[in-house]
Amino acid sequence: MRIQKNILAVHDISCVGKCSLTVALPILSAAGCTVSVLPTAVLSTHTGGFEGFTFRDLTGDLPGILKHWRALGLRFDAIYTGYLGSIEQLRLVSRLIDEFRAPGAPACVDPVMADGGRLYASFGPDFPPGMAALCRKADLILPNRTEAALLLREPYREGTQNRNRTEETLRRLSELGPRRVVLTGVSFSPEETGCAVYDRDTDEIGYAFSQKIEGAYHGTGDVFASALIGALANGFSLIQSAREAVGFTCGAIERTHLAGTEIRYGVNFEEGLAEYSRRMLPDPAEKSERKKEGNLDEI
Ligand code: PXL
Numbered sequence: 001m002r003i004q005k006n007i008l009a010v011h012d013i014s015c016v017g018k019c020s021l022t023v024a025l026p027i028l029s030a031a032g033c034t035v036s037v038l039p040t041a042v043l044s045t046h047t048g049g050f051e052g053f054t055f056r057d058l059t060g061d062l063p064g065i066l067k068h069w070r071a072l073g074l075r076f077d078a079i080y081t082g083y084l085g086s087i088e089q090l091r092l093v094s095r096l097i098d099e100f101r102a103p104g105a106p107a108c109v110d111p112v113m114a115d116g117g118r119l120y121a122s123f124g125p126d127f128p129p130g131m132a133a134l135c136r137k138a139d140l141i142l143p144n145r146t147e148a149a150l151l152l153r154e155p156y157r158e159g160t161q162n163r164n165r166t167e168e169t170l171r172r173l174s175e176l177g178p179r180r181v182v183l184t185g186v187s188f189s190p191e192e193t194g195c196a197v198y199d200r201d202t203d204e205i206g207y208a209f210s211q212k213i214e215g216a217y218h219g220t221g222d223v224f225a226s227a228l229i230g231a232l233a234n235g236f237s238l239i240q241s242a243r244e245a246v247g248f249t250c251g252a253i254e255r256t257h258l259a260g261t262e263i264r265y266g267v268n269f270e271e272g273l274a275e276y277s278r279r280m281l282p283d284p285a286e287k288s289e290r291k292k293e294g295n296l297d298e299i
Contacts, residue, residue: 002032004032004033004034005032005033005034005077005078005233006033006034006036006076006077007028007033007034007035007036007076007077007078007079007080007229007233008035008036008037008038008076008078008079008080008100009021009024009025009028009035009036009037009038009080009082009226010037010038010040010079010080010081010082010084010093010096011024011037011039011040011081011082011083011112011222012039012040012041012042012043012046012082012083012085013039013041013042013043014043014045014046015042015043015044015045016044016045016046016050016265017045017046017048017049017050017218017219017264017265017266018218018219018265018266018267018269019046019083019218019219019222019266020046020082020083020112020219020222021037021039023219023222023223023226023266023269024080024082024222024225024226025037026269026270026273027223027226027227027230027248027269027273027276028080028226028229028230028233030230030273030274030276030277030280031227031230031231031233031234031276031277031280031281032230032233032234032277032280032281033230033233036074036076038062038065038096039058040057040058040059040062040083040084040085040089041055041056041057041058041083041085042054042055042056042058043055043056046218046219046264047120047121047122048115048120048121048216048218048264049218049263049264050264055085055122057085057086057089058085059085059086059088059089059092062089062092062096063092066092066096066099066100069100070099074100075100075101075102075105076100076101076102076105077102077105077233078101078105078106078107078108078229078232078233079096079097079100079101079105079106079107079108080108080110080225080226080229081093081097081107081108081109081110081134082110082112082222082225083112084112084131084134085122087126087127087130090127090130090131090133090134091130093134094133094134094137097137098137106139106140107137107138107139107140108138108139108140108141108142108225108229109134109135109137109138109140109141109142109178110141110142110143110221110222110225111131111132111134111135111141111142111143111147111150111151112147112221112222113127113128113131113147113150114128114144114146114147114150115144115146115147115216115221116146116216117146117156117158118146119150128150128151128153131147131150131151132150132151132176135151135173135176135177135178136176136177137177138177138178139178139179139180140178140179140180140181140182140238141173141176141178141180141181141182142181142182142183142184142221142224142225142228143173143181143183143184144183144184144185144221145157145161145183145184145185145186146185148169148173148183151173151176152169152172152173152176160187160188160189160190161186161187161188162188163188166183166186166188166196167196167198167205169183170183170196170197170198170205171198171200173198174198174200179199179200179201180197180198180199180200180238181197181198182195182196182197182198182228182238182242183195183196183197183198184221184224186207186209187212190212191211191212192209192210192211192212193209193210193212194207194208194209194210194246195207195208195224195242195245195246197238197239197242199238206238206239206242208239208242208243208245208246209246210246210247210250211250213250213253213254213257215257215263216263217253217256217257217263217266217267218263218264218265218266218267219266219267220249220252220253220267223248223249223252223267223269224245224246224248224249225245227244227245227248227249227276228241228242228244228245229241230276230280231244231245231280234280234281244276244279244280248269248272248276249267249269251269251272251275252267252268252269252272253267255267255268255271255272256268
């Protein structure tokens with residue numbers, strides 16, 4: 001019998017403009033995981049490309065929620081954090097990881113705070129150092145290149161990158177604390193984009209690329225991270241999970257591009273869910289092969 005992984009997803013709810021919890025929930029569910037949520041804020045839309053959005057910070061609600069969970073004795077098989085609404089929330093989430101992870105359960109921190117060289121509208125300059133402190137707790141982090149530059153306190157460089165510098169960035173990010181790093185938005189040629197993956201235990205670096213489609217499609221970081229964590233939860237190795245996530249995210253971008261949808265509303269990942277789910281939950285014989293290569297417990 002298959003035992004479902006119970007994953008805690010800590011993100012905001014953006015009511016419109018698919019990102020954070022509105023993508024993490026369906027994708028992790030399609031991967032066969034039980035998903036518990038801790039909403040960090042409620043916004044009328046996400047903050048990238050809409051004017052006049054509302055923002056209700058839920059930091060004040062978290063202690064009561066955690067108190068109830070403590071009374072229930074809850075523990076999670078993985079904790080996956082994304083958009084966090086305040087500096088205080090960073091500290092609360094750091095403590096939550098210590099208290100609510102099951103023994104050996106990984107903490108996966110997507111340090112959502114910036115893209116395209118710019119910090120998101122809702123954050124001040126004190127946020128990146130706070131996020132770097134949370135990353136120290138993580139087993140796996142998934143920054144984009146702008147977030148990586150902020151975490152490492154170095155300038156952001158536009159355009160394609162070179163392999164040596166990317167590999168140095170991966171190692172330095174790992175020195176912040178996490179054993180595993182997935183750097184997104186990596187591109188060594190104008191035609192392709194993808195991610196670089198580093199595992200400190202083996203000192204191995206891998207890449208997953210696909211064809212580039214121009215445009216800053218919103219919420220793709222959350223689609224990618226959710227698909228990757230869903231694959232890890234199903235016993236795929238880190239590099240296999242990265243390949244699954246790149247394929248899933250690129251399919252979503254391609255459909256959105258072909259449909260000509262406004263990019264701020266997010267990508268059409270929904271029509272890729274059935275295929276993703278089939279790839280995540282194949283027959284039991286194949287699954288046992290995967291277990292040999294690595295799984296969520298080994299992040
Ligand atoms: O997808 C990242 C994200 C999540 N949540 C909110 C955001 C953003 C990016 O802009 O604004 C509220």
